[in-house]
Amino acid sequence: MADLTLNGITVEDTFAEAFDVAGTAIIVTNDTPKWAMIAATAMTGFATSVIGCGAEAGIDAELSPEETPDGRPGVRILLFGFEPNGLKEQLLKRVGQCILTCPGTAAYAGVEGPTKIKLGGAIRFFGDGFAIAKRLTDETGKTRRYWRIPVMDGEFLCEDSVRAVDGAVGGGNLLFLGRKHADTLVVAEIAVEAAKAVPGAILPFPGGIVRSGSKVGGRTKGMMASTNDAYCPTLKGRAGSALPPECGVVLEIVIDALTSQGVSDAMRAALHAATAIGAKHGLVAVTAGNYGGNLGRHHYHLRDLLEAPSA
Amino acid sequence: MSTLTLRAEPLERIDLLNVTPLVLSSLTEAEAAKLPVGTGRRGLTLGDVFEIKLDRSDSLTFQGGSSRLDRVGAALSEGTIRVEGDVGQRLGEGMAGGTLSVTGSAGPFAAAGATGGTITIEGDAGESAGGAVYGAKAGLDGATLVIWGHAGDRLGDRMRRGLVLVGTAGALAGSRMIAGTIVAGKLGDNPGYGMRRGTIVAGSYGSLLPTFVETGTPDLVFTRLLARSLRRRGAQHAELLHGALRRYSGDLATLGKGELFVPA
Numbered sequence: 001m002a003d004l005t006l007n008g009i010t011v012e013d014t015f016a017e018a019f020d021v022a023g024t025a026i027i028v029t030n031d032t033p034k035w036a037m038i039a040a041t042a043m044t045g046f047a048t049s050v051i052g053c054g055a056e057a058g059i060d061a062e063l064s065p066e067e068t069p070d071g072r073p074g075v076r077i078l079l080f081g082f083e084p085n086g087l088k089e090q091l092l093k094r095v096g097q098c099i100l101t102c103p104g105t106a107a108y109a110g111v112e113g114p115t116k117i118k119l120g121g122a123i124r125f126f127g128d129g130f131a132i133a134k135r136l137t138d139e140t141g142k143t144r145r146y147w148r149i150p151v152m153d154g155e156f157l158c159e160d161s162v163r164a165v166d167g168a169v170g171g172g173n174l175l176f177l178g179r180k181h182a183d184t185l186v187v188a189e190i191a192v193e194a195a196k197a198v199p200g201a202i203l204p205f206p207g208g209i210v211r212s213g214s215k216v217g218g219r220t221k222g223m224m225a226s227t228n229d230a231y232c233p234t235l236k237g238r239a240g241s242a243l244p245p246e247c248g249v250v251l252e253i254v255i256d257a258l259t260s261q262g263v264s265d266a267m268r269a270a271l272h273a274a275t276a277i278g279a280k281h282g283l284v285a286v287t288a289g290n291y292g293g294n295l296g297r298h299h300y301h302l303r304d305l306l307e308a309p310s311a
Numbered sequence: 312m313s314t315l316t317l318r319a320e321p322l323e324r325i326d327l328l329n330v331t332p333l334v335l336s337s338l339t340e341a342e343a344a345k346l347p348v349g350t351g352r353r354g355l356t357l358g359d360v361f362e363i364k365l366d367r368s369d370s371l372t373f374q375g376g377s378s379r380l381d382r383v384g385a386a387l388s389e390g391t392i393r394v395e396g397d398v399g400q401r402l403g404e405g406m407a408g409g410t411l412s413v414t415g416s417a418g419p420f421a422a423a424g425a426t427g428g429t430i431t432i433e434g435d436a437g438e439s440a441g442g443a444v445y446g447a448k449a450g451l452d453g454a455t456l457v458i459w460g461h462a463g464d465r466l467g468d469r470m471r472r473g474l475v476l477v478g479t480a481g482a483l484a485g486s487r488m489i490a491g492t493i494v495a496g497k498l499g500d501n502p503g504y505g506m507r508r509g510t511i512v513a514g515s516y517g518s519l520l521p522t523f524v525e526t527g528t529p530d531l532v533f534t535r536l537l538a539r540s541l542r543r544r545g546a547q548h549a550e551l552l553h554g555a556l557r558r559y560s561g562d563l564a565t566l567g568k569g570e571l572f573v574p575a
Binding site for chain 2: 029069070071072106130132133134135136137138139141146148154155157
C-alpha cells in the first residue's frame with residue numbers, strides 16, 4: 001500500500017480505530033480562574049485510560065464569566081466512560097472528592113443529551129438533610145434545578161443532574177515517528193495544542209501525549225494490554241517491528257470527543273500542525289493505531305484527513 | 312384575537328373557569344354565548360354578560376373588568392388571556408400554562424395552586440395571592456406571579472414552588488411556605504411565618520419573628536443565579552440582589568430550611 005505525504009512528511013495509509021463511549025461535560029466555576037482551574041485539574045487527574053482509571057477526562061475549555069451560568073470564571077470538563085453507569089460512578093466520585101471539596105466551587109451541566117445522570121441530586125446527601133433544592137429559570141428561559149449544600153465556606157451549589165450524550169467517541173489517535181526524543185516531543189506538543197483547540201475534544205494522557213502505546217493482550221497470561229512492541233525503538237530489527245531504521249522515538253496522542261466529527265477534526269488539526277513543523281524537527285512519519293478494524297466501530301483513515309482543516 | 316366585552320357590571324359573581332382561548336376556539340359565537348357562567352339563580356350565560364367576538368385564535372381579551380369576575384384563566388393551559396380592568400377572586404387558580412395578565416387589580420387567592428405559565432397583575436392583589444385556598448395542600452405550585460402594585464396579607468401562603476415578584480406586600484408574606492421564591496420591594500410584619508423551605512428576598516420588612524436567626528452576609532452563588540433569573544423578568548427586582556445581603560434562616564419553629572435575604 002503506497003504511503004501518502006503531507007508537508008513533505010510520510011503519512012502511512014492506515015487508520016485510527018476508535019470506540020463508542022459514554023461522554024458528558026460539566027462546567028466548574030469559581031471566584032477566580034485560578035481556583036476554577038485547580039478544581040478542574042484535580043477532577044481530571046488520574047483519568048488517562050478508561051481501562052485503568054475508570055474514566056478518561058480532560059479540560060475542554062476555559063470559560064469567561066460571560067460563558068458560565070453564574071457569571072464567574074469557569075472551566076469545561078469532559079468525562080468519558082465505557083457506559084453510562086460507569087460514567088455516573090466516576091462522575092460522582094470525582095465531583096464529590098475534587099469539586100465539592102474545592103473552596104468556592106460550583107458545578108453545572110455542560111452539555112445537553114438524552115441520558116440523565118443524577119449529580120447534585122446524589123451529592124446532596126453529603127448535606128445531611130440541610131441541603132436545599134432550588135428550581136430557577138436560566139437566561140435562556142430553561143428551568144434548571146440546583147442543590148445548595150451547606151459547607152464550611154458557605155454553600156456548594158451543584159446542578160441536580162447532568163446529561164450524557166449519544167455518539168461520543170474515544171480512542172482517536174496519531175503516532176509520531178521521530179528521530180530524537182526532544183524534537184519529537186515538540187512535534188507532539190504542537191499537535192496536542194492543535195487538537196485541543198477543537199471544541200468538545202480532549203486528550204486525556206499527560207500533556208495530551210502517551211509514550212506507552214499498547215496492543216491488545218500480551219505474552220503474560222491475563223494481561224489485557226501490553227506494550228506496543230512494533231513501535232518500540234529498542235526492539236527495532238526484530239521481526240514484527242514497524243519502525244524504519246532512522247526512527248529513534250515514537251510518541252502518540254489520543255483523542256476523545258463528544259462527537260465522531262470532533263475526533264476527526266482534532267486528528268486533522270493535529271496531523272496538519274505536526275507535519276507543518278515536522279521536517280524541522282526530524283519527524284520521520286505519522287501513522288495511527290488500530291486493531292485490524294474489528295474492535296472499534298469508528299475508523300479514521302489518515303488519507304481522509306490530508307485536506308487542510310477549515311479556518 | 313377574540314374579545315369579550317363586558318356589557319355592564321354583573322349582578323352576581325361570574326365564574327369564568329371554563330372560558331379559555333382553547334375552549335372558545337372550538338365554539339361558534341352562538342355556542343359560546345350559551346356557556347353557563349352565573350353563580351346565582353338567574354342562570355346567566357356568557358352571552359348575557361359579554362358581547363362576544365371570536366376568531367378561533369389562542370388569544371383572548373376581556374374588554375372591561377369587574378371585581379365580580381372570578382376564576383379568570385383558571386383552566387388556562389396555553390395561549391393568552393388579557394383583562395382590561397379588574398378581576399375577582401382566584402385569578403388563574405390551578406392554571407397550568409400560558410400567559411394571563413390583568414391591567415387592574417385582582418381579588419384574593421390569585422394564582423392559587425397554579426402549576427405553570429405567567430400571571431401578571433398590573434394593579435394590586437388581594438389576600439393570599441399565590442396562596443392556598445381553604446383546605447388546599449399548596450398555594451402557588453410552579454407558575455410565576457408578578458404583581459406590580461401591593462399584595463395583601465399572606466402572600467404566597469403555603470406556596471410549593473414557583474416565583475412571586477411583587478412591589479409591596481402585607482403581613483405574613485411566605486407564611487407556611489413549602490418551597491419557592493418570593494422577591495418583594497417591601498414586606499409587612501412577620502414574613503416567613505411557619506415557612507419550611509423557600510427563599511424570600513425583600514428590600515425591607517416590618518418586624519421579624521424571633522424564630523428567624525441571622526446567618527451573616529454570605530456571598531452565595533445562588534443569589535447570582537437568582538439575579539440572572541430575575542433579570543429576565545424585571546431589572547428592579549434583580550437589583551435587590553446586587554449588593555451585600557444579610558441572610559436570616561427560619562422558621563426554626565418548623566423545618567427551618569427557609570431563608571430571608573435583605574440588603575445588608
